[in-house]
Amino acid sequence: MEKYNFFASLPDDLTLEAFEPLVETGGVLIERIVSKAHRTPEGQWYDQDRNEWVMVLKGEASLVFEGAEVVHLKMGDHLNIPAHCRHRVSWTSEQEETLWLAVHY
């Protein structure tokens, strides 16, 4: 049974945010996202067909929900984003990589 480590093998090149599938089936995608100073471009929103449960496991980030508050996320903070709940990443740490675990379901 092959094991992997979530905190290992970070991409050398983070010019673009890295989206790395860990498990992908018809219905469910589990992925690691590696950000460093990335944010969703101004005026753009994620508007997803699936629910997304997301947790920050390293670094820090801020999420904005349309018409609502900013949510600041640190190590271990998690939340559940219902499908079509419009949101954007307004900030991720410039000092270190931010690692997200996302489950799209």
Place this chain on the structure above:
Amino acid sequence: MEKYNFFASLPDDLTLEAFEPLVETGGVLIERIVSKAHRTPEGQWYDQDRNEWVMVLKGEASLVFEGAEVVHLKMGDHLNIPAHCRHRVSWTSEQEETLWLAVHY
């Protein structure tokens, strides 16, 4: 948007292993499991109808797969257990809580 912390609010009473759903839908269960010196009783195996992706985020544990090797898991180690792949937890740390994140899908 309500956030929670994965490492917070550990149960006071760990006489029994704690299984705590974070997200539960028809098809997918995301849960936190808190173990401390717990192991699957000798001779018993998990034999699950769904796949399970699991990661250790605190503590340490060992998993045994029927007819195969023991896999030792530390912080950040994750693996994917196919449905009906028989396995047991042969050891979890006595020194501290072991926190598992499990996605059943």
